[in-house]
Amino acid sequence: MLWQADPETGQAMSEDTIRDQVLSFSVLGEDTTKSLMTWALYHLSAHPEIQRQVQEEIDAITGGDQTRPLSATELSHLQVLDRVLTETLRITLPIPNVARYAASEETLLGKYRVPQYSIIVLLREITHRDPASWPDPERFDPDRWLPERIESVVPGSYAPFGGGIRACIGQGFAHMEALTFLSTLLRAADWRVCTCQRPPRSEEPSPRTTQNKKGCKRNTRRSCALACRGDPEGEAIDGWG
Numbered sequence: 001m002l003w004q005a006d007p008e009t010g011q012a013m014s015e016d017t018i019r020d021q022v023l024s025f026s027v028l029g030e031d032t033t034k035s036l037m038t039w040a041l042y043h044l045s046a047h048p049e050i051q052r053q054v055q056e057e058i059d060a061i062t063g064g065d066q067t068r069p070l071s072a073t074e075l076s077h078l079q080v081l082d083r084v085l086t087e088t089l090r091i092t093l094p095i096p097n098v099a100r101y102a103a104s105e106e107t108l109l110g111k112y113r114v115p116q117y118s119i120i121v122l123l124r125e126i127t128h129r130d131p132a133s134w135p136d137p138e139r140f141d142p143d144r145w146l147p148e149r150i151e152s153v154v155p156g157s158y159a160p161f162g163g164g165i166r167a168c169i170g171q172g173f174a175h176m177e178a179l180t181f182l183s184t185l186l187r188a189a190d191w192r193v194c195t196c197q198r199p200p201r202s203e204e205p206s207p208r209t210t211q212n213k214k215g216c217k218r219n220t221r222r223s224c225a226l227a228c229r230g231d232p233e234g235e236a237i238d239g240w241g
C-alpha cells in the first residue's frame with residue numbers, strides 16, 4: 001500500500017514522505033496510547049471499587065471466561081471502561097498542550113489581538129482541571145461522563161485529541177486499542193498500586209516464579225502490582241511472566 005500510486009494524481013509517496021509518516025504514527029500513536037493505558041490502570045488500581053465495576057461489566061459479557069478475545073461489538077458495550085478512559089484523558093492527558101501558528105493577524109473572542117506569526121499555546125491541562133468547568137476537578141470520577149451528566153460539560157473544556165482540521169486522526173484506533181488491552185488485563189487479575197519500597201527492577205536479583213495456593217503463577221520480582229482475582233488476602237501474583 002505504501003508504494004502504490006494515488007489513483008487520482010498517479011503519484012506515489014516518496015521515501016521521505018513514507019519515513020515522515022511512519023515517524024508521526026509511531027511517535028504520536030504509540031507514546032500517547034501507552035500513556036492512556038498506563039494512567040487508566042493506575043487510576044483503576046487506586047480506585048478498587050471502580051475497578052470492580054469494570055471487571056463485572058467485562059464478566060457479564062464473557063461469562064467469566066478470562067481468555068476468550070472480545071469482539072469489536074462486545075468492546076463497544078464496555079460503558080464503564082469507556083467512561084474510565086474518557087476521565088483518564090481529562091485528568092492525566094497524554095498531550096497536555098497544543099500549539100497553533102497564526103498565519104495572519106486575528107482577533108480572538110472579539111477582543112484579543114493575535115499578531116501574524118504568533119504562536120498560541122492552548123494549555124489543555126489547565127482547561128481540563130478548571131474548577132469553573134469541572135466540579136471537584138482533581139477527583140477521578142468517571143461518572144461525570146454518565147449520559148445524564150454529560151450535558152453539563154462546558155463546551156470546549158475537554159479536548160484531549162485537539163480540534164479543528166489538525167485534530168488527532170488516531171482517536172478511534174487509540175480508543176479501541178485501550179479497550180482491548182485493558183479488558184484483557186483487568187479480567188485476568190486485580191490491580192493495585194504498589195506501595196512497597198522495592199528497589200528498581202534492574203537492581204533486583206533474577207525473578208523466581210512460584211505458584212500460590214490458587215494456582216496463580218507468582219513472580220517474586222514483579223509481585224507488587226497484580227493480585228489474583230478475588231483473593232481476599234490480596235496475595236500478589238504475576239500471571240504474565
Ligand code: HEM
Binds near residue numbers: 033
Ligand atoms: C490516547 C491516544 C492519543 C491522544 C491523546 C492523541 C492526541 C493528539 C493530539 C492532542 C494531537 C494534536 C491535535 C491538534 O493539534 O489539534 C494529535 C495529532 C495527531 N495524532 Fe494523535 N493522539 C492519540 C493517538 C494517536 C494514534 C493511535 C495515532 C495513529 C495511529 C495518532 C496520530 C496522530 C496524527 C497523525 C496527528 C497529526 C494530525 C495532523 O497534524 O493533521 N494519534 N493527537
